[in-house]
Amino acid sequence: MSRLVVISNRVAAPSGSHSGAQGGLAVALQSALREHGGLWFGWSGEQTETFTGALHETQVDGVTYATVDLEEQDVEEYYEGYANRTLWPLFHYRTDIAEYERSFAGGYQRVNERFARTVAPLIRPGDAVWIQDYHLFPLGAELRKLGVENRIGFFLHIPWPPRRLLATLPGAKALAETMFAYDLVGFQADEWLQAFNEFALEDMGARMEGDMLHVGHRRVQACVFPIGIDAAEFVAMTQTTRARLTYRQMRDSAVGRDLIIGVDRLDYSKGLEERFQGYERFLEAHPEEQKEVFLLQIAPPSRGTVESYRRIRASLEGMAGRINGAHADYDWVPIRYVNRGYPRDVLAGMYRAAKIGLVTPLRDGMNLVAKEYVAAQNPDDPGVLILSRFAGAAEQLTEAVLINPHSADEMGDAIYTALRMPRDERIRRWRALMDVVEQKDVAWWSRAFTDALLTVEVAG
Structure with missing residues (x-):
């Protein structure tokens, strides 16, 4: 050989x-x-x-x-x-x-x-x-x-x-x-x-x-x-002590609210500004959902010496502050914006706790976060993957809720649809997605x- x-x-x-x-x-x-x-x-x-x-x-x-x-x-x-x-x-x-x-x-x-x-x-x-x-x-x-x-x-x-x-x-x-x-x-x-x-x-x-x-x-x-991804390893990772602890911490901190999660390197290709706009459009279109949901966006910095990366970081910090200032209440903040990375077993616990995985790059060769989110789900009560049509993963993960990330209205509608999706449909979609993740690992x-x-x- x-x-x-x-x-x-x-x-x-x-x-x-x-x-x-x-x-x-x-x-x-x-x-x-x-x-x-x-x-x-x-x-x-x-x-x-x-x-x-x-x-x-x-x-x-x-x-x-x-x-x-x-x-x-x-x-x-x-x-x-x-x-x-x-x-x-x-x-x-x-x-x-x-x-x-x-x-x-x-x-x-x-x-x-x-x-x-x-x-x-x-x-x-x-x-x-x-x-x-x-x-x-x-x-x-x-x-x-x-x-x-x-x-x-x-x-x-x-x-x-x-x-x-x-x-x-x-x-x-x-x-x-x-x-x-x-x-x-x-x-x-x-x-x-x-x-x-x-x-x-x-x-x-x-x-x-x-x-x-x-x-x-x-x-x-x-x-x-x-x-x-190594699907079997990632599924097993959700059952590790640290993943299970993270899952409980996330559920406790949500206090009954639905968690939407985004995990991306801080990069203009990931559509983070558009994601914040789409989430804000959802809050504006569905005021009854305010206080019932929150977005956790994890975005560890990268390439800090490049000016375009410094600009997007400043822009996102400003957007998060503006959206939180406009919509937050004394007992609720709509966006938790975190500029640090986490080990994969911690992320596995976070993914499993999230009702929605929001993966909305403007362009992406593949995007493995989408596959990790699918692998982390509880088969009996899985969350919903919302995925950009412009990620390479969209060619495989066709049972995700596919969206145009440039459209704030479309993203807002997708969030609402995912939150209201019946359990049997969530299971059907997840099973089809998981088959791909497991077979093409x-x-x-x-x-x-x-x-x-x-x-x-x-x-x-």
Whole structure:
């Protein structure tokens, strides 16, 4: 069996604790690495004065974790710049805040070249290489330049934008051409796959033969592999001591009111401002529901050095204060807004206590919070998932209450519908959702991709 080499921007080496603090991607990749044996390579998260390519290595459960430090300029241009101020907003349809700086693009290319030079000597003949996400689009091409002939796959965790949006990126065609250095490219949802195919066919002159896209002498198979969660683990997590304690605390603090929960990284793609507006529209349209419900929004900060993230934090704090000021009473606050993160077992207890899971991103590659909320529910009395049509998860979770997050009225109506939904309908919807979450779990995702990578027809 081929050894697996995973390459990502950051490396999540196990800490030895199983408290549930690690995210779904780390869990999935560690599982695949343990199954195949291999190496996980990426940035350490630390900085150095001069890049040397010196490796920090550790081994856990037969898996080698190898990291390198980056220079301050690398972090500013590659990570904070091109990855998070150019590609992230553009690929989430926010051309209005995407920043196109030549230095950002230069730093992005430089770090991908450095990654390639550092990891190439670690790749053995027969290894299958699996590269993760938008930070590393050019890495496969750089490895090919160094003579790496192994099977190389790439998985994009975020959306791929429509061709007219992607065309606003300087060098868009060159970036898309790097995708043809891979043997297999995976997307979260059919919408993102179709957008990639359209750009390749219309803007790059690619041709489709069977399920292969061809450009020049290179060809790539592009497929959909929707990522999942470890459903069994998450269900079990709801029964842990800390989850059960959290559940009781949430129910006690609700004092008979219905809890609506949102859990999102503080990011403009998550539709948090629109969510607050939709919830406010619900309160205005149904004054009889005031004091009967409250929204708990958990939004841990991220990327605090980027101006657009500082702006959204200030905006949400202002909106929460305004809505609470307009509607709160001495014994009720409509929004509990919390800027901190919680371990996954604590979140499991919160999800289980919530009558509604409000997952309303403006664009999202997948959104695993939606799947975690479903997995956490009591089968005999489940809550209702309200889900944005523009999340990749909407292609799978069709029995959620699907909404347009840009419409405050539609969101307000959905909240009212969910609160009034009969128990038998809630159970029917939940069962259908849970079937998807269980069948297409994280093990299915990693196995489906690695199996496809190990069998894909490569160019001769």
